[in-house]
Amino acid sequence: xxxxxxxxxxxxxxxAREARVSVPTASKVVNGREDVAPETRRRVTEALxxxxxxxRPRAGGAAYPSSLVDLVLPALGSSWSGAVLHGVExxxxxxxxxxxxxxxxxxxxxxxxxxxxxxxxxxxxxxxALFSRAELTPSQYAWLEQHRIPFVLIDPLVAPPPGVAGVGxxxxxxxxxxxAHLLALGHRRIAFLGGPRHQLAPAARAAGHRAALTAGGVxxxxxxxxxxxxxPADARREALALLALPEPPTAVHVCSDAMALAVYxxxxxxxxxxxxxxxxxxxxxxxxxxxxxxxxxxxxRPLSDMAGTALRLLVALMAADGTAALRTDLPTRxxxxxxxxxxxGRAGTAPPPDRAGRLP
Amino acid sequence: xxxxxxxxxxxxxxxAREARVSVPTASKVVNGREDVAPETRRRVTEALxxxxxxxRPRAGGAAYPSSLVDLVLPALGSSWSGAVLHGVExxxxxxxxxxxxxxxxxxxxxxxxxxxxxxxxxxxxxxxALFSRAELTPSQYAWLEQHRIPFVLIDPLVAPPPGVAGVGxxxxxxxxxxxAHLLALGHRRIAFLGGPRHQLAPAARAAGHRAALTAGGVxxxxxxxxxxxxxPADARREALALLALPEPPTAVHVCSDAMALAVYxxxxxxxxxxxxxxxxxxxxxxxxxxxxxxxxxxxxRPLSDMAGTALRLLVALMAADGTAALRTDLPTRxxxxxxxxxxxGRAGTAPPPDRAGRLP
Numbered sequence: 212x213x214x215x216x217x218x219x220x221x222x223x224x225x226x227a228r229e230a231r232v233s234v235p236t237a238s239k240v241v242n243g244r245e246d247v248a249p250e251t252r253r254r255v256t257e258a259l260x261x262x263x264x265x266x267r268p269r270a271g272g273a274a275y276p277s278s279l280v281d282l283v284l285p286a287l288g289s290s291w292s293g294a295v296l297h298g299v300e301x302x303x304x305x306x307x308x309x310x311x312x313x314x315x316x317x318x319x320x321x322x323x324x325x326x327x328x329x330x331x332x333x334x335x336x337x338x339x340a341l342f343s344r345a346e347l348t349p350s351q352y353a354w355l356e357q358h359r360i361p362f363v364l365i366d367p368l369v370a371p372p373p374g375v376a377g378v379g380x381x382x383x384x385x386x387x388x389x390x391a392h393l394l395a396l397g398h399r400r401i402a403f404l405g406g407p408r409h410q411l412a413p414a415a416r417a418a419g420h421r422a423a424l425t426a427g428g429v430x431x432x433x434x435x436x437x438x439x440x441x442x443p444a445d446a447r448r449e450a451l452a453l454l455a456l457p458e459p460p461t462a463v464h465v466c467s468d469a470m471a472l473a474v475y476x477x478x479x480x481x482x483x484x485x486x487x488x489x490x491x492x493x494x495x496x497x498x499x500x501x502x503x504x505x506x507x508x509x510x511x512r513p514l515s516d517m518a519g520t521a522l523r524l525l526v527a528l529m530a531a532d533g534t535a536a537l538r539t540d541l542p543t544r545x546x547x548x549x550x551x552x553x554x555x556g557r558a559g560t561a562p563p564p565d566r567a568g569r570l571p
Numbered sequence: 572x573x574x575x576x577x578x579x580x581x582x583x584x585x586x587a588r589e590a591r592v593s594v595p596t597a598s599k600v601v602n603g604r605e606d607v608a609p610e611t612r613r614r615v616t617e618a619l620x621x622x623x624x625x626x627r628p629r630a631g632g633a634a635y636p637s638s639l640v641d642l643v644l645p646a647l648g649s650s651w652s653g654a655v656l657h658g659v660e661x662x663x664x665x666x667x668x669x670x671x672x673x674x675x676x677x678x679x680x681x682x683x684x685x686x687x688x689x690x691x692x693x694x695x696x697x698x699x700a701l702f703s704r705a706e707l708t709p710s711q712y713a714w715l716e717q718h719r720i721p722f723v724l725i726d727p728l729v730a731p732p733p734g735v736a737g738v739g740x741x742x743x744x745x746x747x748x749x750x751a752h753l754l755a756l757g758h759r760r761i762a763f764l765g766g767p768r769h770q771l772a773p774a775a776r777a778a779g780h781r782a783a784l785t786a787g788g789v790x791x792x793x794x795x796x797x798x799x800x801x802x803p804a805d806a807r808r809e810a811l812a813l814l815a816l817p818e819p820p821t822a823v824h825v826c827s828d829a830m831a832l833a834v835y836x837x838x839x840x841x842x843x844x845x846x847x848x849x850x851x852x853x854x855x856x857x858x859x860x861x862x863x864x865x866x867x868x869x870x871x872r873p874l875s876d877m878a879g880t881a882l883r884l885l886v887a888l889m890a891a892d893g894t895a896a897l898r899t900d901l902p903t904r905x906x907x908x909x910x911x912x913x914x915x916g917r918a919g920t921a922p923p924p925d926r927a928g929r930l931p
Contacts, residue, residue: 278691279695286657287660287661288653288654288657290650293647293648293649293650293652293653293656294648296648296672297674300647300672301647304673309691309695310673311670311671311672312656312660312670312671312672314660330616331669335639502864504862504864
C-alpha cells in the first residue's frame, strides 16, 4: 500500500486550521467519532467539503481504519470462494493489509452487496473493497463513488460502468481452446452448455466456442448451444435434453466444473459413458475436477491469481486516491485429463461427418 | 477504536423514535438486513446520521470495542478452511458482527498466530478472536489474557490451558465408529493411520479405534498403528509401508480425508484395488471425499457447525467480558460410501482369522 507521496490534496492539518479546531478534533470528525460538539462537527464538515478533503492513510498513521480492506463474496465454503480468498489474503498480507470477509447478500438481479452492507463498510472506514462475482446496481456504484471508497471487481458477472476496474480471465480464448481440443479429437457434434447469456464469462466462452467451430469448418447446430443458470440442477436438466436429441452431441463444452459434473450425472443416468460415448470439458479447474471420476478435462481460470491481481490493483487505486479504467484478463489454460476422448466409432483426428450409432 | 465507556451516545431506541419505527426495525437497518421497505430504511438511515449513532452492542452490559472479530486460520483455499469460514461467517452475520480473516503464520511448534499478528489485532481493537487449528504458545495465551481479548479455539490441535474455550468434535466416538464399521464387514487386520500422536484429534481417534478392537475381541497389532504428520506425502509413504508388510492389513482407518486419498494413491501404485482388496475409511467428510473414486467412506466432523458454535461461544464471552472453561465436542457421524467392503475372500461378517491371499 503506497501511502507515500500522494499528490497532495489538503491535509487534515489544513482542514483543522480552516475549521479553527485542533487536528485530533478534526480527526475525530473524519473518523465518525461521536464525542465532538455539534457546532464543532458542523465547522469541520464544512471545511472538509470546502477543501475537498479525502481520507488518505499515511505512513505512521493509525492502523485501524486504513489497513482493512473488504472482500464481498456471493457465498463462502465453495472451492471457488476458497481460491479467491486465498489469492486475496496472500496479496493483502504482502501489502500489509487485512481483509474483512462477508458473503451471501443477493440482489434481485444477482449477487450484490446490500445497501446496509455498504453503509457498514463506510462507517467502519474501509480502505477499499473487492466485490467478487457481484452484479452491482447503478445506485451502488454511485454510492461507492460518493463515499470515495476505492473498489475493484473480481470476475464481474456483467460489464461494469466505464472507469470501474475489474479482473477476469480471457474466457474467449479459453472457450476457443476447449472446442478446438474437441475438434482435434475428431468431434463434430459439439454442444455448448453455458451460464446466463447476459453474463460476461458465458458470453465470451460461447464466442470462443463459435470461433473454434468456424475455424474448424463445422457448422453451428442451433439445438447444441444452451444457456442456463449456473445451478447444477439446471445443467443436469439441459444435459438430459441434449442426450435426448435425435442426434445427440458426442461432446459437451461446459461453462463451469460444477456444471460439468452435473453433466456426468445426467450421462450416468442415461447410461452414457464418459469419455467413451460422451466427452466433457469443464471450466475453472477447481479441486473437484481433479477428484472427479473420470478426472475432468477443463479450462483453468487462475482464480487465485485473479483475486491477487485485483487486490494489488485496489492498492494502486487506494494510493492514487482516484479511479482508473482498467480491465485485466488473465490467461486461461486447457488442462487435459480423462473426460475427453475421440468420439465413438472413431479413433484420432479424422474429418466429419460422424453418424456412428450411439446408445441413447 | 475506543468507543467504549464514552459518554452515552444515542441508543437504538432514540433512533427508532426519531425515525418513527420500531426498535427491531431500526435494528434491522443497522444490521444491514434486506427485509426493510426502502422508505423505512431511508428514514432510519437519516435518523442514524442525524443523531450520530454508533453501534454499541451491549449484551450483558459489556460494550464491544468494535463489531470486528478475527478469524485466524492455518491456511486458506482448502475445503477444510472453506467449511470453517462458512460456519463462522454465517454465525457472525447473525450476531451482527464482521470477520477479519487471516492465515498462514506458523510457529516452530505448529500453526499459530505470530506476535505481530496479535499486536495488530489489539491495535485495531478486535472484539474477539477465533483461532482455528492453532497451537498457541504460553506467552501468546498470556498476551491475549493481558489485552483482555476474548477468544475461542476451533478444533484445537493440543489441549489448551484451563479456562480456555474450545470447540471440537467427538473424535473418540468417531474413531470407534469407523473401526466398528470395518469389524462389522469382517475385517480383522485393520491398520490405523493417524496424525501426530501428541495432537488431540489423532490421539482421540486412536483411542476410539483401540476401544473398538477390544470390544470386537481383535488383538492390537503393533505394526498396524502408525502416526505421521498430516501431509499427504507422509500418509502415502506409511501406506506403502503397511502394504509391504508380510501380512498387510485388509483395511485402513485414516485420520483425515486428505490422508485417505493419499492411501488411495499408494494402493493404486501397488496395484491394490479399493475396496476389493483394501477398505479405506477417512475422516472429516470434506467435499473431495464425495468426488473421490471410489467415493470415500468417512467420519463426518461437522466443521461448519463447530465454527459457528465457536463464534456463538465467543459472543457469549464478549458479552460477559470474561473467560469460561468450556470445551464443546460436537457429535461425529459415519458416512458409508464405496471405499469399504468385506475383506478379500470373504463376504459378510464372519469371524477371523483371514489368511486369504492378497496380491501385494
